Structure formats: C-alpha cells, structure tokens
Amino acid sequence: MNFVPRWTMRKLNTSAICLTAMFTLAGAGQLSADEAAAVSDSTALSTVEFINQKIEQGYKDNEISPSEVASDEEWVRRVHLDIVGRIPSLEEVNAFIEDESPRKKSVLIDQLVDSQDYIRNFTTIWTNNCIGRGTPRRVSRNGMEKFFREAFAKNRPWDDIVVDLVTGEGHFEENGAVNYILAQMQLNDEAVQLTAKTTKLFLGMQVQCTQCHNHPFNNWQQAQFWEFNSFFRQVRKVDHRKTDPNTGRQVDDYSEVVTRDFNGPVYFEKRSGLMQVAFPIYEGKAIEPDAFDRRKEFGKLLVSTDNGETPIIAKAFVNRMWAHFFGYGFTRPVDDMGPHNAPSHPEVLDRLSAEFVSTGYDVKKLIKTIANTAAYSLTSKFGEDNMVDNPAAGEVPLFSHMYVKSMQAEQLYDSLIVASNAHKSGKGGWDEQEKQRNRWMQQFVVAFDNDENDEATTFNGTIPQALMMMNSELIEKAVSIDRGSFLFETFSSPGVESQKMQDLYVAALSRRPTRSEMSKAQQMVKAYPANMRANAYQDLFWALLNSNEFIFIH
Amino acid sequence: MPIWNNYGMGRRHFMQHMATAAATIPAMNFLSHVQANSSTVKANNKACILMWMSGGPPTIDIWDLKPGSKNGGEFKPIDTAAPGVQISEHMPETAKVFDNLNVVRSMSTREADHGRGRYYMHTGYVPNPTVTHPTFGSVVSYEIGRHRKALEIPSFVSIGGGSGQAGFLGMAHAPFVVGSDGQIRNAPSQEAKDRLPNRLDMLAAVESNFIKSQRGELPQAHKDVYANAVNLMTSRQMAAFNVNKADAALGLEAESDATKAMYNMPAGGGGMGMGGGNGFGQSLLLARRLVQVGVPFVEVDLGGWDLHNDVFNTLKNQRLPVLDRGISALVTDLKQRNMLDDVTIVWMGEFGRTPRINQNTGRDHWAASWSTMIGGGGLKNGQAIGATDADGTRVADNSKAYLPGDIWATVAHAMGIPLETVHTSKRGRPMKLANGGSPIQELIG
Numbered sequence: 001m002n003f004v005p006r007w008t009m010r011k012l013n014t015s016a017i018c019l020t021a022m023f024t025l026a027g028a029g030q031l032s033a034d035e036a037a038a039v040s041d042s043t044a045l046s047t048v049e050f051i052n053q054k055i056e057q058g059y060k061d062n063e064i065s066p067s068e069v070a071s072d073e074e075w076v077r078r079v080h081l082d083i084v085g086r087i088p089s090l091e092e093v094n095a096f097i098e099d100e101s102p103r104k105k106s107v108l109i110d111q112l113v114d115s116q117d118y119i120r121n122f123t124t125i126w127t128n129n130c131i132g133r134g135t136p137r138r139v140s141r142n143g144m145e146k147f148f149r150e151a152f153a154k155n156r157p158w159d160d161i162v163v164d165l166v167t168g169e170g171h172f173e174e175n176g177a178v179n180y181i182l183a184q185m186q187l188n189d190e191a192v193q194l195t196a197k198t199t200k201l202f203l204g205m206q207v208q209c210t211q212c213h214n215h216p217f218n219n220w221q222q223a224q225f226w227e228f229n230s231f232f233r234q235v236r237k238v239d240h241r242k243t244d245p246n247t248g249r250q251v252d253d254y255s256e257v258v259t260r261d262f263n264g265p266v267y268f269e270k271r272s273g274l275m276q277v278a279f280p281i282y283e284g285k286a287i288e289p290d291a292f293d294r295r296k297e298f299g300k301l302l303v304s305t306d307n308g309e310t311p312i313i314a315k316a317f318v319n320r321m322w323a324h325f326f327g328y329g330f331t332r333p334v335d336d337m338g339p340h341n342a343p344s345h346p347e348v349l350d351r352l353s354a355e356f357v358s359t360g361y362d363v364k365k366l367i368k369t370i371a372n373t374a375a376y377s378l379t380s381k382f383g384e385d386n387m388v389d390n391p392a393a394g395e396v397p398l399f400s401h402m403y404v405k406s407m408q409a410e411q412l413y414d415s416l417i418v419a420s421n422a423h424k425s426g427k428g429g430w431d432e433q434e435k436q437r438n439r440w441m442q443q444f445v446v447a448f449d450n451d452e453n454d455e456a457t458t459f460n461g462t463i464p465q466a467l468m469m470m471n472s473e474l475i476e477k478a479v480s481i482d483r484g485s486f487l488f489e490t491f492s493s494p495g496v497e498s499q500k501m502q503d504l505y506v507a508a509l510s511r512r513p514t515r516s517e518m519s520k521a522q523q524m525v526k527a528y529p530a531n532m533r534a535n536a537y538q539d540l541f542w543a544l545l546n547s548n549e550f551i552f553i554h
Numbered sequence: 555m556p557i558w559n560n561y562g563m564g565r566r567h568f569m570q571h572m573a574t575a576a577a578t579i580p581a582m583n584f585l586s587h588v589q590a591n592s593s594t595v596k597a598n599n600k601a602c603i604l605m606w607m608s609g610g611p612p613t614i615d616i617w618d619l620k621p622g623s624k625n626g627g628e629f630k631p632i633d634t635a636a637p638g639v640q641i642s643e644h645m646p647e648t649a650k651v652f653d654n655l656n657v658v659r660s661m662s663t664r665e666a667d668h669g670r671g672r673y674y675m676h677t678g679y680v681p682n683p684t685v686t687h688p689t690f691g692s693v694v695s696y697e698i699g700r701h702r703k704a705l706e707i708p709s710f711v712s713i714g715g716g717s718g719q720a721g722f723l724g725m726a727h728a729p730f731v732v733g734s735d736g737q738i739r740n741a742p743s744q745e746a747k748d749r750l751p752n753r754l755d756m757l758a759a760v761e762s763n764f765i766k767s768q769r770g771e772l773p774q775a776h777k778d779v780y781a782n783a784v785n786l787m788t789s790r791q792m793a794a795f796n797v798n799k800a801d802a803a804l805g806l807e808a809e810s811d812a813t814k815a816m817y818n819m820p821a822g823g824g825g826m827g828m829g830g831g832n833g834f835g836q837s838l839l840l841a842r843r844l845v846q847v848g849v850p851f852v853e854v855d856l857g858g859w860d861l862h863n864d865v866f867n868t869l870k871n872q873r874l875p876v877l878d879r880g881i882s883a884l885v886t887d888l889k890q891r892n893m894l895d896d897v898t899i900v901w902m903g904e905f906g907r908t909p910r911i912n913q914n915t916g917r918d919h920w921a922a923s924w925s926t927m928i929g930g931g932g933l934k935n936g937q938a939i940g941a942t943d944a945d946g947t948r949v950a951d952n953s954k955a956y957l958p959g960d961i962w963a964t965v966a967h968a969m970g971i972p973l974e975t976v977h978t979s980k981r982g983r984p985m986k987l988a989n990g991g992s993p994i995q996e997l998i999g
Contacts, residue, residue: 187862188914332683341683382768392770393980394684404772443739446715446731461725461775463708466783467740470750520759528752539749543756548776549764 047355052374054348058398059386066375067383067401072097073511074379074554075105078402079371080510081553082325083112085121086414090507109371113364122363123148124410125324129201130165131183132455134445138239138255139182140172145434147176157361162202162313163299171256178257182237190266191232199228202302204316204337222270226278230266231298234259263290283312305357312337315353318366319343322352325370327403328391344396375399380554405553409444409459412551413437413474419507419545420478421486440474469546478545479538487537498522504537508544599702600896600969601845602694602931603838603884604853606715607903609860610671612917613925614909615869616642616877617657620946625909628866636936644874647882653936654885654894655929656997660940662948662955663905666919668860671904676718678959678989685979688727689718690962693987694851695727696720697971705848706789708782713837715855722979724771726778729853730786734833736795736840742787754784771980794843797836804847809839817883818876834880842887845897850969856880859903862916888930898931898968900961909946923948926961931968933997959991967993 059066070078076096080088088096096108112118126148127141135141151161168177184194199205207225235257242253265277280287280294285304287297302313319337323329330343343349352369359365370376380402382389391397407415414437444459459465469475481487486507490500501521505513513521521540528536544550619642620626631640634652641649641657648655665671670681677687688696691710699709708730712718720727732738742750757780765773786792793799793806797819800808817835834856841852856877861868881901888894906924907917923942929935941950949955963973966987975987 187860189862336683380769382770390770390980392772394983395981404769406772461772461779462728463730463779463783463786464739466780467738467742467787470753470780470783470787471740471742471746476746514763517760517763521756524756524759535749539753539756540760542753543760546753546757546780547761547764548773549761551776552769552772554769 047351047369048372048374050351051348051369054345054351055373055375055399058345059400062388062398064389064398064400065383065385067379067381067386069377070379070402071511075377076108077510078380078553079105079109079112081407081411081415083109083121083367083371084115084117085124085408085411086117086418088510089418090503093506093510105377106368106372109368113367119149119152122152126152130180132445132447133441133457134447134455136183136186138172138237138252139179140176140255141179141438142431143173143176144179144183145176146173147179152363155362155364158317158356158363159303159311159313159361162302166198166202166302167293167295167299169257169259171254173254181235181257182255185235185237191229191235194232194235195225195229198232200335202316203312204319204331204335205312206336222268223276223278224281226266226268226276227281230278230280231282231294233266234262234294236260259293259295283307310350310353310357314357314361315349317361318349318352318356321363321366322349322370325376326397326399327405328397332391344398376402378402380404402554406460407551407553409441409457410437411553413440415550416474416478416545419486420480421484421489443468469551475542475545479542481534481538487534487541491534491537500537501525501540504541504544508541509547509549599845599848599850600698600898600931601850601852602691602898602900602965602969603841603845604691604851605838605881605899605901606853606855607859607901608672608715608855608857610668610904610907610919611859611873612861612865612869612907614906614917614946615865616645616874617925617927618659618942618946620909620942620944623909623945625911625945625947627911629870636938639936639938642874644870645878645881647878648885651882651885651889654889655881655899655927656933656935656937656939657925657927658939658956658961658994659925659942660949660953660955661906661924661926661957663921663924663957666905666921668904668919671919671921672718675902675904675958677721678957678962678991679985685981685983686719686721687985688721688723688977689729690965690988691718691729691851691853692720692723692727693962693977694969694971696723696977697975698850698969699727702848702850705791706785707791707794707844707847707849708786709849710851710853711841711844711849712853713840713855714833715853718853722985723977724778725775726782728779732795732840734837734840736797736836738792738795747788750784750787791847794847794849795840797839797843806843806846809843813839813887816887818879834876835883838880838884839887842884842891842893845893846891861907862912862918863914865907865911865916885930894930895932898933898965899927899929900965901927902958902961926956928961928964928994928997931965933964933968934999935997937996939994939996956994957989957991959989960994961991962988963991964993964997967998 056066073093076088076093080086080092096104101107123145127144131139131141131144147164150156164177165180168175168181170178172179172182181194184197185191187193196207199207207228236259237255238258239255240253241250243249244251265279267275267277269275280291280297282298282301285301285306287294287301291297303311305311316335316337319329319331319334323334330345330349331337331341337343352366355369356362356366378399378401382401386398386400388395389398389400391403397403444457444464445455446457447455477485479487481491490503490507498518501518502512505511505517525533525536525540614620614625615627615629619629619631619640621631630643632643632646632649633639634641634649636652636655639652639657641652663671663674665674665680673679673681673687676689676691678690679687691712695708695710699705702709710727710729712729712731713736714734715731718729720729761773761777765777767773790801791804793801793804797809797814800806817839819836819839834854837854837856841854844852856873858868858873881899884899885894888897888899905919905921908920909923910917912918923946940953940956942948942953943950966973966975971987973987973993977985977987979985
C-alpha cells in the first residue's frame, strides 16, 4: 500500500534534517522549553521573525515566490472570521481601512483576541471538538459551553484545561468539563472510545486501530493502547433519574462522572487469541497500579517536562491552531502526528510549541504569534510563481499564499447575522442565541450510528447548503426591508445612492465594489421598475450573500 | 409541511421568466446545461441501490451462519429460493426472493475502524491524507449521471445517511442527502421562485470576478453546486421525492396503500427518522422512485449494527425484521416493474463482526472474513460466492477473497461503466476505477 505521503520526501526537509542535526549536536533532539526561552527571549516578535525566516526558507528551497500581501479588505475579513468567527461589520471594515497606523494589524489582532466574540468562537470550536454538534444522549451542551466560555474568558492555560477535561468528576452542569468524558461514554465499552478520542484530540495521535492490533505504519503497539486505556478504567458514568411531579413518570435528571474503585491491570486479547495485561504507562512512565486516582496521575504526566521534551499536548494544540488559521497544519491530518508522518515545517512547530509551553500555555499569545506572521498576511490569490503550492491537490503546504477555507456553519450563521444587522437588535442573551444557532445547525448534522460517536455535516459546499442560502428563513431575514433591518437602515438614512450601494458590498464582502462592479450593479438595479427599487436592492444583497466570495474565507 | 407545492409551476414557468427577464444572458450561462424540456427518462436506465449498513453488520448471523461452531450463536440457517444457499432464519422473506440475489461470503478487508472502513468500502481505497477518493456513488454520478441530460435532480442521492465525498471528481458529484421521508429543507416559497431569475442574474454578475481571481477550484465548485441546486429547485422530477405524488409524464404514480404496506411504511406517512425502523422501507420506496426518474445511484442507510452488546436479541427483535422486509419489498417491487435487470442492489457495511461472541453477548469489529450481498442488475443471481472456514474466522482455503473494489467492479460491469476507466486525482495521479478491482466472474459469467 502506498501510504507514505510523497511530500515527506520533498526538498523542504533537507533544511529540516540539517537543523535537526545541529540541535542533535548541541545535545538535544528537540528544542526544550528552556532552550526556546533562551533563544527567543520569549517575545512574540522574535518568534514571529523566526517563523517568517523558516517559512521563507521553504519558498527558496522549493524555488517559488510568495503571493502579494493581502489588501486591507481581504485581511480584515479573514482575521475576523478566524479569531471571532464572523465577518467584520460595515463599521469595523471602514474603521480598519481608514486607520493609517502602520501597526494597525497587530492592534486589531489584540483587540479581537480580547473581545467577547473570541470567547464565543473558541467555545463553539472546542465544544464541537469535545462533544460534537449533535449533542449525544445524557450530555449537557450547556455545561460544556460554560466550561469553555470560562476557560477562554480567563485565558486559562491550555494544560490546565486539558487536565480538567481528562480528570473531571461530578455533576454535568456543576462541572461542565465532565461532559467531554460523558460524550465518549455512550457505550459500555471499557473507556475504549474515551482513550481513542483523548489521544486523537489532545495528543494528536490516532491509536483507535491499535485497540485490536499493532499499528501498521507507526510505532504504536496494541499494548500501548491498553496502557493508555488503563488510566481511564476508574471512570464511571452515572445517569440519574427523577420523578416528574406533573406526570408521576420517571424522567432523565442529571448525569455525573464518578471515580470507581479499580486498581488491577487491564486485559486485552492479541490477534493470536493470547490474553495480555497492560498497566498504566504514558511515554515510558508508569504509575503505581494502585494509585488512588489514575486520571490525576495521567494529568500530571501529560504536562510533565521531566525528559526535557516539549509535552505532546503542546505540539498537538499548536498544530491544530496553525491549521485553524491556514487551513492546513504541519501534518496531514492534524491529529495524526508522530515519526511516521513528518511535519512539513518541523522547526516552526517545535519553536511555537516550546514557546507555548514557556508562556504557560497562553492560548491568546499563541494566536497573536500566528496571526502576526508574514504568511498569514498574504493574499489567497496564487501568484505568478507559486502554483505548485496547492495543498488542495495533495501538495505539501508551503504557506506562500493564504489557502481558501470554507466557512463552518456557525461562522456562516454569525456572519449573516452581522451582515444584516440582526446583532444590533440585541435580542436574547448568550444562551438564547446559542440555542437558536444550535437549532438551526441541526439540519446539517448527520450522526453515524456507531461506537465512535462520530458525525458528518452536510454543510460544506452541498446542495442543502445552497438551498439554505437561497431560500431559508435566515436569508429572508437577512435581506428583509423591515424597520431595523440593514437594508431599511441603509436606504432610509440620508446619503447618495452610490454610497449606499457601496455599503451593501462592504457589509457582505468587507470590500468596496470596483468601478465596473458598481456600474454593473447600478445598471441592474435600474432595470427594475421604479416602484420595485427596494426589491432590486434586496436581490442585489441576496446575490452578494449567496456569492462564492461571501461563503469562503480567503 | 408539503414541500415543493405547486411543483407544476416550476420549470416551464421559471424558464419563461428567464426568457422575458431584462438581462437574461448571465443567468442562462449559469444554467447552461439545463434542459428546458424535461422529457421522460426511459425506465430501462441502469442504476444501483446501495443499502448501507452503518455500524458494521454481523454477517455471520445473517448470510453465513455457522451451525455447530462455538461462534455460531443462536440462529439457525434456512433454505432459500436459490438452491443450496442458506441464510438466517430471521430473514424468511428475503429467503423467498434470494434467487435474485447473491451473497459474497469471502470478503476479506483490512479496515476495522468505522471511519476507515466506511471510506474503504465506499471507495475501494484505503484512506490517504493527501487525496480524497470519490465514493462509488460519485463515480457513477460522474460516469453516468453527467451524461443523462434529461435528469434534473442530483444523480447521486443518499437517503438517511451522510456517507462519502466526491473527492477529486468535484462537489457537483457529492451525494445529495435527504431524510427517509424525502422531505427537502429550504425549498423555495412561491415568492422566492418568482424572484429567482433576477437574483441569479445578479449573482452571476457578482461572483464572476472572484472565480477569475486565481484562488483555486472552490469558487467554481460553488457555482457548479448552485447550478445543481437551481436545477433541482425548478424540476418537476422533484415529484420522485414525494411518495404521494403522481406524474404520468415521469411514469410516477402516487404509491398505493398496498405498496406502502409492502415496504412497511408507517401509516399516515410520518417518517420514523433517519435510518431507523420503518424509515428503511420508506427510504427504499423513495429509492425506487428516484431510479424511475433516472437517478443512477441511490444510497439508503440503515444503522444500528454496532452490536458490541446483546447481539442476538437486537437482531431478531429489531434489526433483521426491518432489513428482511425492506430487501424483499424492493426486490419484489423492482421485479414487478421489470426494473430488476437494470438495477443492481448492493448491501454492505464497514466490516463484519467477530466470529467470537464476547462477554457481553456481543460481537466486535471484524474485517478478515465477512459477507456482502449483491443482486439484480442482470447478474447471474442465486449464488453463494466464496466461503469462510467452519468457525468463520478466515476465508476458506479454497476460496478466493474479495475486496470492495471487486464488488464495485461487478457493479460497474452491470451498469456498463468500462472497467478500464481511469480518473485523475487533483495531483495528476491516475486512479483506477474501483481501485483496479475485478468483477466477480461467477456473477457476470
């Protein structure tokens, strides 16, 4: 089978190998947290410079030139979608374009990271990562969201968050972290799913296959799966019931995670039929099998830097975060890291990870570093000289231009709300808004009926998505001309018509129309009968919101 | 809520709008492949209906029983209409029509993880991080659906599931996913339909620059998908999704109570939700209607097979009665309508389940030796192909082992897709049809 990705053999890695060799000579295979701090004096700027330099080296090695820097309009839209999960409003675009400060990009990144919408965006992302979009049975979406909302609001260190998630105990609304575990315990499966999901999501490793056999192409052994698994065997899920006072019937009450008494080894069956035992061991470190709380011990091992290496949870998170901004991580897929799948830019991954650890797993700081890189500022257009940098066709990403990403359904929903001013009416609090969005979201969720509890969405680039964009109530609201709507406010306020047309473009696409677009739009509007002018603007706005330029992050 | 009400108003009216609208040229381009005249699709068109058993069905309890083995479990085999072929006692209706079907008992695949198995069985290829292979429904859409100019609705419909991507064949060949009740969300209101021509003109004008701006394939793919969606929205073939709708020109009748009862559709027409219970029969009936109007590939999902616990009770009380009724209804119905020789039926899941019965009276994931079912399609039906050993733990020594590519190659043969067809990945790599699989000789004879 031809599984080894060709791109691991590309030129890029020649410099990687040299550099790794240098570090090896210096006495360590990887850049430890302390070394990174020493090299970088831990300012964001120097890490940014280091990354810029390494990524540029990749351009040189592959004999390509990067695309141009993105226009302010292109960049301001992208950075909003990536950090706060929605397009910028008309006012936000105009303010940014008019700002003449040379530092305005970093300033905006700082502002966005400190905004309420940042909290909301990353809460959505991590709630989906942990419990999916179609909340499993006896899991509290509310509780999970509350946990992440607090975590991102306080910028809690990522290692603390992970430890809370894997060691959580108690009532699913009092300690929202436990919903992560509850969601992986849908079947009575001896924590198999919890083991597989934890390694994939937080350690960036795919071990689910090793439940039954040694991994065919990485170092994972079947025994390791069960060693991991044995950390989770004290977990127990308890579903409480109560009597409904109105009907007298038994109904679901709360669920909770409790720790049960378990201190033996775990038994598993080899392919040969031989039974084997496994003890709790992580990265070569064993704990006492009779440890009172194995998950707490596991939590300690996850963040341990005893061996001088950057903890795996840091690298896994950095890889994910990079992919969040660029559409591709350093490995493909992002959650299959390891010696069998060499990263495209190992020094960048190592440096970012080391810095992440040395800053105390500061998520906001990591985001700022990534968003301030030169690569992030480039346009999504291919240049003259970088057509080969096309990861959509399977090539290794060189980050010489921005890759076009599809909006997630939540980003689309929130963007439509912003484009049509619905956010200004201020209806309902956070919970109400979340509920509305979740309800809307369900039309795109397809759950697979199996023990991995996985799901797909029919959202990205499909006919159901197109039908939703063309015909749904949501889009009808967005192009409404009722009092308070964007179109009503725009056209009932004073000002010249051309300015208003421009506002439509900026509200939807975060950019002004070109001269030819403007005259084309005017011509189309004029073709409507005079008493149908409002319809004409509605149809134009509908077209802008339905356009490819709207739905893609570019 | 009735969807697509007044569908008769749809296409012709829409096309008239297009003709009289002020600036029609861009929209006409946008819809360049739309056929203004929706002629009836001939009933002899080739099609495939895939019954996808999400979760991995225990084929040892359904198609390849092992009486006398410690792995055999509770069920007994019974004779079928195919001489010498026995299947589970809990599949009595299917047994009666088994002369139209075949079981392939020597599947030996390698993916026992749901996600990987789903990918492998649907595409014939193991997952690879640098390329997304098309699910076979997308291949059929590309090879056959694309050339059926009279077909206005998507040429790959997935009912009640969500499996599969079109990969390098492009989003225009992705499955169109609907629920088992055939209801399509976000159908246009009459007002929205009336305004569509103008809006599409505007859209064509607005988005053309972005397509030309060198940002890869996604912007154009977006436009293609919209063209498909518009095509669908305005097509009278939408009647196929509503079992109560008749359209003589399309050869569709409102389904009789007797037909609904045969498929075990719930009375009153309410669906049971995706993939579950009676939804399966309803989905199969829908599939038959879609095939009638020319859809070449329909996938129908039936979940609930991930039976790590309590496998025998669940099978005999829940899963098998639903499956048995569905298969026999579809075969009977297609046969009565003289469609069975044109429609290949495939039944498969991600993998089989362990011959060994676990401590929870369940069976776990097992890919080394298991069964799929294939029939109709003008194949030489009524056979058991291949065999496993006495305990079901491996393919028997004298038996050829089959891969998903061999099943899809058999389907390709039945549908008239040349086996030497090669697609090209986005990177320019040649990709053989069905990963180079070969049709099962005994079936194509």
